[in-house]
Structure formats: C-alpha cells, structure tokens
C-alpha cells in the first residue's frame with residue numbers, strides 16, 4: 001500500500017524509511033501517472049503502477 005510522507009508529501013511504498021511516520025493512502029495522487037513519477041528507490045521493485053496496491 002502506498003504511504004504519503006507527512007514531511008514532504010512524497011509517496012512511498014509501505015516499509016520505506018522515508019515514509020516511516022506517514023499515512024497510508026488508498027489511491028495514488030492524480031499527478032502520479034507513471035512509475036517514473038515516483039522518485040524514491042523504494043519503488044524500484046515495481047515495473048508499473050498497476051502492480052502497486
């Protein structure tokens with residue numbers, strides 16, 4: 001499940017240290033349209049947004 005960091009509102013996979021005290025979000029933000037829009041390396045294991053749940 002994606003998590004949103006409470007510090008800078010970036011989106012991370014659960015378990016990522018950068019979102020340790022963030023909050024779970026059920027849907028990715030509208031501005032995220034491709035896996036490349038997610039900057040953190042915690043998304044490296046995913047090939048497409050469709051794999052994220």
Ligand SMILES: [Zn+2]
Nearest residue numbers: 012016040042
């Ligand atoms: Zn991350």
